[in-house]
Amino acid sequence: VTERIWWKDGVVYQIYPSSYKDSNGDGWGDLPGIISKIDYIKDLGIDIVWISPMYDSPQHDMGYDIRNYEKVYAPYGEVADIEILVAECHKRGMKLILDLVVNHTSDEHEWFKESRSSKLNPKRDWYIWRPARYADDGTRMPPNNWLSFFSGSTWEWDEDTQEYYLHLFAKQQPDLNWENPATRRAIYDSAMEFWLSKGVDGFRVDTVNMYSKGEHLPDAPIVDPAVFEQPAHGMFCNGPRMHEFLREMNTEVLNKYDTVTVGELPHTPSTDHVLRYVGSRDKQLSMVFQFDIVDLGMGKTYKYEAEPWKLSSMKQVISKWQSFIEGTDGWTTAFCENHDQGRSVSRYTNDSPEWREQSAKMLALMMCAMTGTLFVYQGQEIGMVNSPKSWPISEYKDIEALGYYKTVSERTDNDPEALARVMKGIQLLGRDHARLPMQWDSTPYAGFTDCKTGAWMRTHDLYKEINVEKQLPDPRSVLSFWKKMLSMRKQYKDLFIHGSFEGYDMQNEKTFVFGKTFGKAKCIVALNFSTEEQKLVRPREVSGKYELLVSNSEDVDGTEEMLRGYEGRVYLVV
Numbered sequence: 001v002t003e004r005i006w007w008k009d010g011v012v013y014q015i016y017p018s019s020y021k022d023s024n025g026d027g028w029g030d031l032p033g034i035i036s037k038i039d040y041i042k043d044l045g046i047d048i049v050w051i052s053p054m055y056d057s058p059q060h061d062m063g064y065d066i067r068n069y070e071k072v073y074a075p076y077g078e079v080a081d082i083e084i085l086v087a088e089c090h091k092r093g094m095k096l097i098l099d100l101v102v103n104h105t106s107d108e109h110e111w112f113k114e115s116r117s118s119k120l121n122p123k124r125d126w127y128i129w130r131p132a133r134y135a136d137d138g139t140r141m142p143p144n145n146w147l148s149f150f151s152g153s154t155w156e157w158d159e160d161t162q163e164y165y166l167h168l169f170a171k172q173q174p175d176l177n178w179e180n181p182a183t184r185r186a187i188y189d190s191a192m193e194f195w196l197s198k199g200v201d202g203f204r205v206d207t208v209n210m211y212s213k214g215e216h217l218p219d220a221p222i223v224d225p226a227v228f229e230q231p232a233h234g235m236f237c238n239g240p241r242m243h244e245f246l247r248e249m250n251t252e253v254l255n256k257y258d259t260v261t262v263g264e265l266p267h268t269p270s271t272d273h274v275l276r277y278v279g280s281r282d283k284q285l286s287m288v289f290q291f292d293i294v295d296l297g298m299g300k301t302y303k304y305e306a307e308p309w310k311l312s313s314m315k316q317v318i319s320k321w322q323s324f325i326e327g328t329d330g331w332t333t334a335f336c337e338n339h340d341q342g343r344s345v346s347r348y349t350n351d352s353p354e355w356r357e358q359s360a361k362m363l364a365l366m367m368c369a370m371t372g373t374l375f376v377y378q379g380q381e382i383g384m385v386n387s388p389k390s391w392p393i394s395e396y397k398d399i400e401a402l403g404y405y406k407t408v409s410e411r412t413d414n415d416p417e418a419l420a421r422v423m424k425g426i427q428l429l430g431r432d433h434a435r436l437p438m439q440w441d442s443t444p445y446a447g448f449t450d451c452k453t454g455a456w457m458r459t460h461d462l463y464k465e466i467n468v469e470k471q472l473p474d475p476r477s478v479l480s481f482w483k484k485m486l487s488m489r490k491q492y493k494d495l496f497i498h499g500s501f502e503g504y505d506m507q508n509e510k511t512f513v514f515g516k517t518f519g520k521a522k523c524i525v526a527l528n529f530s531t532e533e534q535k536l537v538r539p540r541e542v543s544g545k546y547e548l549l550v551s552n553s554e555d556v557d558g559t560e561e562m563l564r565g566y567e568g569r570v571y572l573v574v
C-alpha cells in the first residue's frame with residue numbers, strides 16, 4: 001500500500017520571482033505580484049508553490065548567490081511578504097516551499113567577507129581555501145584542474161591572503177565548507193530554521209549532492225587535452241559525508257516540522273545510489289530531481305555543444321525513473337521544465353505556429369499521467385516557447401550561456417562557425433528561455449510590468465499569441481487542457497500518481513506508448529512525437545476493451561486507428 005502523503009499527491013508549481021509578475025512598475029517581478037496571482041495558481045489545480053530564490057543577493061546568478069539568508073531581495077519585497085504568501089497559500093489549502101541554496105553563498109555574504117579578511121579569522125575555515133601549486137617554471141597554478149559550471153577554473157586567487165578559494169559555480173559563489181560543524185549549524189539556523197519557523201513547508205534543495213567534497217580534491221581525469229580545466233562532476237558530486245550531512249540536517253532541523261524536501265541530484269545515474277538519498281526508512285530527502293530527461297540533447301563534455309537525441313532514449317530514461325519506486329521505499333518526481341532549461345515544447349516537440357499548441361497539450365497529457373510528484377514550471381501551462389531564433393546573443397543574460405560563449409570566442413579567436421554552433425546550442429538549451437517574463441495578456445510587456453522602460457528581460461515576440469488572458473476563457477486552449485489534465489490526475493490518482501509503469505515498443509522513434517497499472521485498474525497512454533499520422537499499436541501484452549479517457553485532439557472518439565500529429569490519448573482498459 002502506498003502511503004498517501006501531501007507531497008506525493010500534490011502538484012508543485014515553480015515560480016521564478018524576477019519574471020512572474022511586477023506589482024510596482026520597476027521591471028522586476030516581486031512577491032506582491034505573486035500574491036496577486038495566487039487565485040490563478042489555485043484555480044490551475046496546484047497544491048504546492050515553490051519560489052526560486054527571493055533572498056537578498058547581488059544577482060550574479062539570479063539569486064542563487066545569496067548575500068543574506070534572512071532578508072528578501074529589496075526589489076522583490078520583504079520578509080513580511082513571505083509571511084503573507086504563506087498565509088495566502090495555507091488559506092487555500094496550498095503549501096509553500098522555498099529554495100535552499102547552501103552549497104555556496106554570495107561572495108558578498110558577511111560570512112565570506114570575514115573568511116577572506118585574514119587567514120586567522122575564525123570563519124576562515126567556513127569556506128574552502130587552498131594554497132597555490134607552482135609549475136616547474138614557477139607559474140602559479142590553481143590547486144587542481146576542475147572546470148566550473150560557468151566556465152573557467154573552480155578556483156579564484158585571493159591576492160590579500162595569498163590563497164585560492166573554491167567555487168563550483170561563479171567566482172561570486174564561494175563554496176561553503178560543510179566539514180566544519182559551526183558552518184553547518186549556522187546554515188541550519190539562518191537558511192532553514194529562520195523560514196520554517198515562519199510556516200514555510202519545506203525546501204527545494206539546490207545542488208544537494210555537492211556539499212561533501214572530501215579533503216583531498218585531486219585533479220579530474222583529462223577529457224579535453226586542449227585545455228587545462230577539465231569537467232570534474234565525478235570529483236565533487238556525492239562525496240564521502242553526503243549522507244551523514246543529510247541525516248544531520250533532518251535530526252537538527254527538518255524533523256521538527258512537517259516538511260518536504262526535493263533535492264537536485266545531478267550526475268547520479270545509479271538507481272541504487274538515488275535510493276540512498278530518498279529511501280523513506282533512512283530519512284534524508286523526500287524526493288530528488290534526476291536530470292536524465294532534461295539532459296537529452298546536451299553535449300556530453302560541454303552542454304551547449306548540443307547533440308541530436310532520439311525518442312527511444314527519452315523513453316528509456318522516463319521508464320527508468322518511473323519504475324524506480326517499484327519494490328523500494330523511495331519516491332520519484334516528474335518534470336520536464338524548470339528555470340535552468342529551454343521550454344519543453346521547443347526541446348521535445350515542435351514549436352512552429354502550426355504544432356505548438358497541439359504538442360504543448362500532448363506534453364501536458366504525458367506529464368499528468370506520470371508516477372511521482374509532478375512539477376510544473378511557470379508558463380508551461382500556457383505552452384510558452386523558447387526565445388525567437390532571431391534574438392542576438394546580446395539579448396541573453398545568463399551567466400552560464402554567456403560564460404561559454406565568451407570562452408569559445410576567446411579560444412577560437414571569434415571563429416564564426418564555432419560561434420554559430422554555440423548560438424544554436426544556446427537557442428535550444430539556454431537557461432534564459434525559461435526566464436522571459438510570464439505572458440499574462442496582450443498589453444505591452446505581456447502585462448508582466450507597466451514599467452516604461454520594460455521588463456528586466458525582453459518579452460517574447462509572441463506574447464500576443466501566447467498569453468493567459470487569451471487562453472483562460474477558451475476551452476480549447478493549452479491552459480484549459482492543463483487544468484483538465486491536472487484535475488484528471490487527481491481523479492485517477494492511483495493510476496497516474498502511484499501506478500506502476502510499463503513502456504511498450506521501446507525502439508519506435510515516432511510513438512511513445514506506455515501503460516500504468518494500479519491493482520486491477522489499468523490505462524494505456526499513447527503519444528505521437530511526430531507531425532505525421534502514426535499507427536496506434538496496441539500492446540500485445542494488454543488485453544481488454546479500450547475506453548478513451550482523453551485526447552488532446554478535439555473530435556476523436558478513440559476508435560481511430562491512427563494517432564494524429566502530436567496527438568496523445570489515454571485509454572482506460574476495462
Ligand code: ISL
Binds near residue numbers: 169207340
Ligand atoms: O550539472 C547540471 C546538470 O547536468 C547542472 O544542472 C547543475 O547541477 C545545476 O545547474 C545546478 O543548478 C542550480 O544551482 C546553480 C544555479 O545556477 C541554478 O539555477 C540552480 O538550479 C547554482 O546555485
